[in-house]
Amino acid sequence: MKLDKTFESHLTSEWRQQYVNYEELKDLLHTALQNAPNPRDKNAYDVYCQNFNDDFYAKLTTELKRVNEFFEYKMAEARRKHATLKVKLLYMKGQSEANVTGAVKGLPPLADQPRNLRKLDRAYAEFYFSLVLLNNYQQLNYACFFKLSQKCRKYFPTSNGPRWIQSTLDVTPLNIDGVELREMISEVEDLFTQYITDGDRGKAMEKLRVPPLGQPTSMGYVFSAGVFMGLFIVSIVVCVISAYILFSNTNQFFIFTRLFRGSFVLMLYGFSVVANVYVWQSVGINHVLIFDLNPRNQTECLKLLSTASFFGYVCVLAMLLFIHHKEFGVRDPFYIPLVGLVLPLALLINPVHIMNFPARMWILQCFGRILAAPFCYVHFADFWIADQLGSLVQCSVDYYQLIRFYVRYSMDRENTFDFEPDAMVSVLRCLPAWFRMAQCIKRYRDSPIKPASYLVNAFAYGSTLVVSVISAIQMETSSKYQSIFENPWTWGYLVSTLVSTIYCTAWDLLQDYGLFKVWRGKNIFLRKRLIYPKWVYYYAILADLSIRFFWAFEVYLIYNNLLLPNNIKTLNSICEIKRRFIWNTLRLENEHLYNCGNFRATRDIYVSALNSRDELLVKNLLDESRRNTEARRDSNATKVTHSDSPPS
Incomplete structure (x- = not known):
């Protein structure tokens, strides 16, 4: 293998700036060779060679000193x-x-x-x-x-x-x-x-x-990922066509979306995580180090794709079976959506060493520390996963309402198909923000320098908590008023949401993405060091702003009866998964650049203090x-x- 390819594939990305500038010096040699005088003019050629040799080896010595x-x-x-x-x-x-x-x-x-x-x-x-x-x-x-x-x-x-x-x-x-x-x-x-x-x-x-760098992925994972991905694509196309043809009224479509929306959003999120890992690996972002994973058991992109495609394919099969239950002789199709609830739990807690066992155990450990947020030391992976839960709020609410549906359905209650929110829904909406706020306070307490940024970040999640509480009160009292704007809690919701949105958007762009550090020049509104093409950052700014302020569009559509609230929630969930994909992409890039600045390429494992x-x-x-x-x-x-x- 040529040294050029070996050099790029084996260098440690966090130390990239500390390696010899091999490509630059090699180009210098080629340029000098092209500009060299005719070798037939021996005197001029010898003088040129000697002068270039002196300059080149002086540069090599300078580079050697730095290395x-x-x-x-x-x-x-x-x-x-x-x-x-x-x-x-x-x-x-x-x-x-x-x-x-x-x-x-x-x-x-x-x-x-x-x-x-x-x-x-x-x-x-x-x-x-x-x-x-x-x-x-x-x-x-x-x-x-x-x-x-x-x-x-x-x-x-x-x-x-x-x-x-x-x-x-x-x-x-x-x-x-x-x-x-x-x-x-x-x-x-x-x-x-x-x-x-x-x-x-x-x-x-x-x-x-x-494992050696560049080790090829097992052909079994390549085959399974290809098979399940192909089956998923075909099944999802058939499912969309079948739903469009067979659902003759809005009530059928409403019940279908309420029963399957949770698993559908989780399925989309799974594919977005696979895309994130692929992007990180493609650009050299060391997510293994950032998440404090063991490099000996790191999960490859195709392994994740195999798991995500399998889950997606089974969920879509469940949707197709629900739509065509009469053709398959299924008398009671309402138990079919249980697949989307039981399967992810089975995949996550399965003790058998299959389907990315190390990654699943890592997620469970992070969940345990998240639940004990005020008492456990907070790692990067802990608050990263807690942030993911914030984007999956609607998914958790849908799963809760699905469980509530089955309890009522088994008891044959009249309000079985009532998917209106209750007190538990409000609690579920508050939990992710509470976890993150508790983590920020814990990090502030554990830090010896007590950085104010942790408290500022805690306030951002506190504002989200306030929005969730006011939103719950507004929904409970909305039946007393003919118009939503006659309800005073509606104005409280609008004001608190506006403040929280501005605050959280500013935190995303300034702290999580690390943008708006440069105000002139070719990287205007960005920062000095960029890993992705510049258009990615500008697109991320516009996407984050538009999706963060989607609630204003939602209020407009509901007030003018242009779209049903259920459909708006579905659209909002899909947009939030997209925003989370962008956030994951840039947040880990920012953390990677921090590690590069500190030349941190391995984990720091504390044993005990030296006496x-x-x-x-x-x-x-x-x-x-x-x-x-x-x-x-x-x-x-x-x-x-x-x-x-x-x-x-």
Whole structure:
């Protein structure tokens, strides 16, 4: 494989700015080659080659210095982390300090800290992953510098190339410390095998190793995704045509939509999440890191598409069976919509290791922390999923009313087909906003710097709560007035909704999307760093504004009897799924750029704090590592000094 493709496919996106500018330097070589004088004019050609070589290798040296600074910084981090984890590991396994290479003798045993081998297991696995990324960084950059030097020597024959490699590239930490880095990787494997997996190296490497980049998806998932997607598309077309032909009155269509709208909206949301994952992977957004997932069990886009297509296909089959129940001899079709309620629950809580088991367990864990929002530490994934619930409010209301329908239907009550909201509907509408407000307050309490932005965000969700409460009161009192505008609570609803919409829209655009940071130039109204094409951001601004203010259009349609409220709710649910897709796309991009700014490419797993004795042990290990590194560099410098290659 060519170095160009290897470089782009194997670089760590969060460190992209710290790699050598390979493409730029390669283009510089090609431009210089095109502008070179005729080789027949030997004097002019030799002068041109010499001048370009001097300039080019000066640029290479500058780039090498920049890459080396970042590599040394990361190596220092790795040495510190390695020493810290080694001390923690040997403590937690009940070993004495004498077993630690270079330990300080005479210190009392470390017997006063909590033991948590599982957490240390995760910390070591993540540290190993960070070492692999750093090793890829070292090898890619070294290969790029070597390749550029070789290209320059090929295009402009000179002895500068081998001399620069030997006297500059090979004596830098990028090359010398690479040996130490690979020794550190090997030592981590040995420690993990000996202490974590009790000598089982196969099990240890299964936990440590990350699947290689660009690994093809299993053909089984490709086949199942293609089959279910094809069946879904055909079925949905047949369902639309059948409903259009067979539903002769509005009451039939009303009952059909009320029974199947929840599963239909959830189905759309599932496909939107698949599209989000595909977009993130296409542009290099590390959603695995952002969501704090294990890179060894990450869910691929085709696996998600297979699950979403299967759910969509079964739901559409249920709709078709409901529409054509007479042809199939089904006497009571009203139990068919239960498929859309039972199937997602069965897929989510199924304990069998199929259908993206790691992803399903991750979602359940996030749900647990969301329900205990004021008491649990809030991760990014927790408030991201809580935000998703805000867009699925109508879906949860529809599912609740479907359950209520079956309770009444089984009791043969007169109001079975009454889908009017009750007190529980109001509670369901308030819950997502409450979860997010509680999470914001919890984050504010847990943060040592107490950022005001958490409270400002909490106020945004508090305004949504106020809107939900006033809306419930307005609906309860609407029967007392001939016109909706005669009801004073209608004006309260309009004012509170307007304030909340403006506030939430501003938060979306300024904080979640990170836009309106640049007010002039080619990125006007956007920001300096963009991953997507510029039109995406302008479209997102217009879409967010229009969908956020959809409620005003809804009031106009209801007041003028232009559309039934049930149909408006359906349309609003579809628009909200679209807005959530856009929000997911840009929110993770903004978080990814934050990680890039902090060069964060792996998860931070906290084990326990270091006490004074731990610090002494870590310092001793670092001193030993530093002495070994200096000895290695001195040895390499001696080899270069006594090299037999003649000076140019």
